[in-house]
Amino acid sequence: MGDGLGDNVCDYRRAAGWTQEELAHAAGLSASVVRKAEQGGNVRMETLHILARALGEETSALMASAPLEPREPDDGHTLRIMELRKALLPPIGFAVEEPTPDEVPRLAALREVARQVNRSYYGDAYGRLAADLPALIREADAAVRFYDSGPERAEALAVRVGVFRTVARYLTQVREHDLAYESLRRLLADGQALGSELDVASAASGMCWVLMGQGRFAESARLARDTADRIEPERISKAGDDHLAMWGWAHLRAVAGAVRNNQYDEAESSLRLARCAAGALGREVSGTYQSGVTFGPVTVAMAEVEVAAIKGDDRTVLDRADRETLGEKARRTLGAPRPNSWFRHRMDVALAHQRLGRHQEATLELLDVRRKAPAWLSHQRAARDVMAGVHKGRKRSLTPEMREMGAFLGVR
Incomplete structure (x- = not known):
């Protein structure tokens, strides 16, 4: 080759x-x-x-050996990303000394701040998140240095695990893959130090997403399968919600990598096991702060639609998008997925509309997501691709909604 x-x-x-x-x-x-x-x-x-x-x-x-796709231009957060880079990758050398905290770190307060910052991620408050994370990383690092033994050491590591999880999700979202990788590497190390299987699995799941963003589909699928095998419950009926949710998500990561790599049999095998985990839960379960995932029948149904979208089966996407498990009534009964997961699902719906020439319907889907999560949508290359397809395929004049959406996404 x-x-x-x-x-x-x-x-x-x-x-x-x-x-x-x-x-x-x-x-x-x-x-x-x-x-x-x-x-x-x-x-x-x-x-x-x-x-x-x-x-x-x-x-x-x-x-193979192809360069990565260029990352989309940033949206004015360049300086804040630089501060995150400094916090995650401090200088190392003979003369560099790690600062000693001015006072004893208060772990309970630090944990609560970490929770609040995590909520900023799910609330799409990206500007605030990028501003808060560098100091939070440094404080978590200082707490781990200060408490070098005992139960406080374990608690400090657990707090830092939560911080790194939020950092990695944010950096993956804004396509800063090298920094996301470093965050996940450190999350993995802390999870191993704690002997926490779920924290290690969480880091591996995040790593799968980073690998997919780099086009490394086979590696992503393999890592996801290995992770799922490692944490598979001995008895599903006895497994806790967090354990089942993380096991199910590992299989969905394997599905995502395999189907993008045209390995449909492997994707279907992993999808069956994800359905098994969702069936055991019977509803959408929002994991604890430790696992940081929401998983259940609705999440699996969205993954099934995503598989159809990747295969180009747009009519199946639209046929299933708002019916049965994904219908509003079912979601009220089974519980809601993570907002970002739901928005990604609606992006699949928008893409199906666009590919079938239903340009107004595609635009309205994007406008609905924009109303609910403008910061999230602004980082979605898929949204720009949909609108570019609308602009290119539209035979008549663009509607006001199309012009509005195109202007928001920078598509002309």
Whole structure:
């Protein structure tokens, strides 16, 4: 294979005995898209997945040795991200001394601050979150240095685990993958020091998401499966809610990586086990601060819709999006998923509408998400892709809603 994405697409196409036009026809794309991919242009992950599927290859094979997609431009948080970088990656050398706390760290107060900052993440208060996290990291580090033994040491580590979990989620959300990786590495180390299986599994789950953001689908799926195997309950009927929720989420991470890599049998196998975990819970369960996940039948149903979206089965997406387990009545009975998980589900719905030429419906879905989570939506490349598709595919003049949504996302 070649050294980059373009070479790989070309090599696999030639191995199949196809011209660029024949590959484009098999994939349902235009020949210009295939040419762009082979010339090393910036190709969307969705397009790469479609090309791999047409060639009968895993998506990862086309990406071997290819550079990462460029991260979207930041939204003015550059200086705050730099402060986070300094807090996570302080200078190390002979003359660098770690500061001693001015007073005895109060762990109960620090834990409560960490909880409040975590709520800022789920409340999409990203500006406040980026401003608060550097100091919180330093205070958590200082507490761990201060308490070097005894129960206070374990409590200090547990507080820092919660801090790193929030940091990693935020940094993954804003596509700062290198810093998210460092946060997860430190979360994993603290979880191991505590002997906490759930904390280690939480770090691994976050790492799977980072790997997917880097296009490393096979590695993500493998890590997720290994994690699920490690924490599988001996007896499902005796497992606690947190344990079942984390086990189920590990399987959903495996589904996400496998289906993006065209490994549909592996994805279905993991999906069956996720359904098993959700069935044992019987409802959406919001885990404790330790596990930090919400999982249940609604979450699994959203994952099933996501699989259909990735496969390009848009009619199934729309048929299932608001029915049965995902219907409003069922969600009132079973419980609500995490808001961000629900919004990602609605992005799948918007994409299905757009691909079927239902441009106004796609736009209205995005507008609804924007009303509820504008900060979250502003970081979603998928939203920009949907609106770009609307602008390109619209034959008539754009509606006011389309212009509004396009302006918000920077799509012209």
